[in-house]
Amino acid sequence: MDAREDLPKISVETEQDWRRLQRNISTAFLGRLDLELQSQDASQDRDTFLPHINQFLDTLFAITRPNLRINGRTTEDPCDDEEEMEPFDEALDRHIWSLSDQRLKWDREIAGRRRTRPTEVEALVQGVYAQHRGVDMDTDANQKSELSDFDDSQLDPGMEDTFVNAVAMSAQLSQSISMQHERVNRFITVSSEVKALKP
Template sequence: MDNREDLARISIDTLQEWTLIKSNYLNAAVVRLDALLKAKDINSAESRDRCLIRINEYVDSVFEMAKPNIRVNGQNFEEISEDDDEIEPFDEALDRHIWSLSDQRLKWDRMMARTRVERPREVEAMLQDLFDRQQDAATQDIEVAVDDADNFDDLTFARLPDIEQAFLKTSSIAEELNQATIQFERSKQVKTATKEIKALKP
């Protein structure tokens, strides 16, 4: 919200412009008075003078009431002297731009303050959600592993006799193969020795 009290004020450049506006308003009122006097066929100068006094009083009161709504050269009317003719020129567009920047800065300050309050909460909520998800995933993995282990144990114990029998058969076959290899080597050695002995006979 803009705190400037003069947002609704009408801006004019100089006091001379204010005086000219007042003079034109008074002249228009006098022209209207003369038209009314002529229409009513009143030619008395005394009557006209009395009306002029009332008109001047009325115009003065109207413009006095208008002063709180007027800015002259960027200043509130009630803060300047109407006798001061040397008022430094004021850039109304620049003044509005400055106030616009000020308003924008206030908006950014409010947004940053709100962010400093809300962002940590958002980060905390995000981290908490991530932690909860990881905990849920870890719990599910443990449950699956336990179920698999239970299933594996049940299957193993159920087939244990078959597994033992297969192991014994495999071991027996391996032993037979080993013995066969040894016997084959011995047989080769015997044949070789026999040939050598025969070769030694005259």
């Protein structure tokens, strides 16, 4: 059923088609009357029935008119410029309305996701954060247990002296490196000047 109307309407292409339908119905109705009158041999009564039949047909078409759509327009308000109107494309109209319904469905789905997704993302981030915090706590506990297992008696007495010597050597190395760097720069300068001299 169409979303725009409570009850579907009968679609007719043009006003001329509607008039042709009216003529066909009237002709069929009068033909049936003539057939009934011939079977009863009452052909003289046709003139008596004719005004009642015409009134019935006029009432029938008047009742039918609001339930029609001619060239895509309702017939409750008749249009005078019938010839200037383009033919109505029923398939295109149905396609447009289905696209509109689909857009409304997508809008509703997006609105629902906008309401639910932030809470889902928040719960996910909190879960990841709690997991990382748990891993960090496990790592800290392992390190503390390893340090508590380490005993001062296990230290080699010569290790401390070696460590002190290594620290002293690192200070000497840092001074030596700066001196060696200056010497290399001077060597590069002197070598370039020597190469520039001609024999």
